[in-house]
Amino acid sequence: MSGFAGVDVGGGGIRARIESGGEIAYGEDSAPLPRTEGRVDLDRLAARIASVVGDAARVPGRLDGMAVGVTGLPGLVREPEALWRPLGERFGLGTLVVAGDMVTTHVGALGFRPGVVVAAGTGVITLGTDLDRVWNQSDGWGHLLGDHGGGAWIGAQGLQAALRAHDGRAGGSPALLEHLTARFGHPLDLVALVYESGSPAHHLASFAPSVADAARAGDPVARGIWTEAGRQLGQTAVAAASGLDPVFSWGGRVFEAADLLMEPFQGTVRDLLPQARFTPPGGTSADGALALARAAADGGVRPRHPYLYVYAASRSRSAAAAAPPPPRTR
Amino acid sequence: MSGFAGVDVGGGGIRARIESGGEIAYGEDSAPLPRTEGRVDLDRLAARIASVVGDAARVPGRLDGMAVGVTGLPGLVREPEALWRPLGERFGLGTLVVAGDMVTTHVGALGFRPGVVVAAGTGVITLGTDLDRVWNQSDGWGHLLGDHGGGAWIGAQGLQAALRAHDGRAGGSPALLEHLTARFGHPLDLVALVYESGSPAHHLASFAPSVADAARAGDPVARGIWTEAGRQLGQTAVAAASGLDPVFSWGGRVFEAADLLMEPFQGTVRDLLPQARFTPPGGTSADGALALARAAADGGVRPRHPYLYVYAASRSRSAAAAAPPPPRTR
Incomplete structure (x- = not known):
């Protein structure tokens, strides 16, 4: 066998x-x-x-x-x-x-059909292809240079908003600061974890579920992060569509938060490409x-x-x- | 002697x-x-x-x-x-x-007088102190968690805008892509340099002077990055002012681009704290x-x-x- x-x-x-x-x-x-x-x-x-x-x-x-x-x-x-x-x-x-x-x-x-698929996990990479002549890649540049709207990006935005609240800077989220403290302890413990580990993107992305929890509980900063993530993923998708039927699908853990992400994602794609069609992933x-x-x-x-x-x-x-x-x- | x-x-x-x-x-x-x-x-x-x-x-x-x-x-x-x-x-x-x-x-x-000083080099850290009882720190969280408006932040924003142009995503800057190519070669060579070196912040910050050059040459995306940097530094400064006379100064290489930075920096501080006074660094x-x-x-x-x-x-x-x-x- x-x-x-x-x-x-x-x-x-x-x-x-x-x-x-x-x-x-x-x-x-x-x-x-x-x-x-x-x-x-x-x-x-x-x-x-x-x-x-x-x-x-x-x-x-x-x-x-x-x-x-x-x-x-x-x-x-x-x-x-x-x-x-x-x-x-x-x-x-x-x-x-x-x-x-x-x-x-x-x-x-x-399933081997042509179109654009956004893969958003820790990072973000989008491929528009017919698996033959057309191979359009968009983003995929990693957490320091891109991956806009991915798990590490969402987590980093959330942690940055938490630390803004800690400092008393504009744009801070006290709700996200509570999540940070519950998950990582004091901010300096987070600093040690993120900079001393060899896998900062992994640790940043681990905070994305907390940003989702805060958004669902009504925190406006956290909601704004998810809305912007959807917008970024939509822009990335459209950039990979040239030469293809405008069929869009998606994959990766970030899209499991469809309640927070799907509307700004699809809305952004439609704004840029009105004839776009969406196919849930098989x-x-x-x-x-x-x-x-x-x-x-x-x-x-x-x-x-x-x-x-x-x-x-x-x-x-x-x-x-x-x-x-x-x-x-x- | x-x-x-x-x-x-x-x-x-x-x-x-x-x-x-x-x-x-x-x-x-x-x-x-x-x-x-x-x-x-x-x-x-x-x-x-x-x-x-x-x-x-x-x-x-x-x-x-x-x-x-x-x-x-x-x-x-x-x-x-x-x-x-x-x-x-x-x-x-x-x-x-x-x-x-x-x-x-x-x-x-x-010179040992009380006030708030923003230090913006590769990173950003702001201290409001009388060197006695008041010690307010703002930002200083490093390139993954903060340092908003610093050299690594400006460089990263510039490189991200360049790669947006490379992908054909919204918000890209062809001028910054030209600078990227001139400095680093193909984007994948930049990826290797930034992720395989032990000092990503240093490499990101090394692009900040190119973002300044593009801004001075009129590129709107590059100008926007510097304006936002000034705004971020202003917010960071104000957060460190509590308990002190609102005297502000600055230091670090980022402020050498005063032509691009000073107006949004001081404007943001004044918007938030109308009685603010500014003292050029001694x-x-x-x-x-x-x-x-x-x-x-x-x-x-x-x-x-x-x-x-x-x-x-x-x-x-x-x-x-x-x-x-x-x-x-x-």
Whole structure:
């Protein structure tokens, strides 16, 4: 017996869907993206993926294929083929797809149909594609340079508003300061946590649910942060739509707060592109990865540098050779 | 012959003023703040201070006193007394003052008079004090949680506007994208630099002069960033004014762009506090440190945890004992 695995690697953890003998198994962990000098550490990542997939219930010893959607590709992932050897050997894979998480989120949401999909988890990346000629990326620049409207952005805005209240500056939110104190203690304990950890975006994003709680309880500053997040995500979506039918979908944990986000998101898209249509996502990034794993085994997935790479056991050299050099630029 | 040294340690380098025999000598270096796991690395910092001060022209072998104003105190500096042994031994110091850079900037600007001083370099920290009973701090939370209107904030806003233009998102600035490309190359090279270095704030702040150039050339997005920076700094200043005569001054490299910043800064302060008065700074943070070094030798500087510590050779134990434990909270 064998099967397929789809894996989503986000800033806050790994989620896997494994299909075998007509049944679906699930696995996940919760930890920051492993990094070495800022880049994604692919050796440690391969070990975590092997552990999450290998420990999932009813997983056969061998898998026909796997697809991994990983945040930070392109940009912070060098040599995605470094996942092939450890995962290929561990599971006896026939094929491995390594893609940016915006690709797996796209396939999960729209199931190989053309359109624009906004992926908003810890970070934000948007892909408008027909998986053929058109590949429009928007945002995805990380918590210091972009990712506007994502979990780390929302959390940072919330923490900044809390500290404004602490200082007595304009624009502060006493309600968010209460949340900060309950979660982190004194502000200087938060400072130590955020700056001394190697994963500030993860800690910033961990405050986004508190900003949602405060918004639902009526705090106007917190509501304003979510409204602005929706507006930012809408602007990012529209920027990725050129050359495509204006079909929009979404994925990622930030969109779980649809009550706070969906109206400003869709309103902003419609303001900029009146003919826009919205399609609720058919599945998650892990579902999309599972679909890519299946399709790649049938030879139905074409590599696309720097978004999507395919490695195969019987022709791993030629597939690797077909891919351009490691992504430094796009 | 002996003398005094005042040292300013900022996010972008060290500046020293040494007074000996009625003459003033200068020294400086340009490098990010040395860090270990996010905290300021005081051993490496002491070595850099010893090098900058020791190499300055006409420095005697021995100094009566020194004062060091360091960014990140309180918050990212643990055990400020760790500077005492290496610097005390190297220069045969009688007294050493270690203070937050907002204290040295305050003394440099207002010369021991009460008031509010905004220090805006890579980061932003504002101190309203009479150096006696009133010690109001505002902002100083670092580039992820605050420092609104500082060099890293301005640079980050500029880079984000450049990347918006790159993506075709709303709010982008093609002029800033040209500056980005000229300075950093392709956006993915910037991503690598900012996330893979240990000093993101330093790299973000390095773009602030480009944002100033674009603003002066008429780019409306860049002008808006500087106007908002001034507004933020004004709000931060007013929050530190309670219990004091409303006298305001400033320091730090961001204020060198007075043509872009001063009007929105002073306008915001006046809107919130119509009786505000403004006093151009009498000197820099290094000048303030030099004044503190002299005053401490006369016994005229009182320690104030967690802003200001005094160590003395003849009574170093009692002075250290008079200071509370290392700052974890304030």
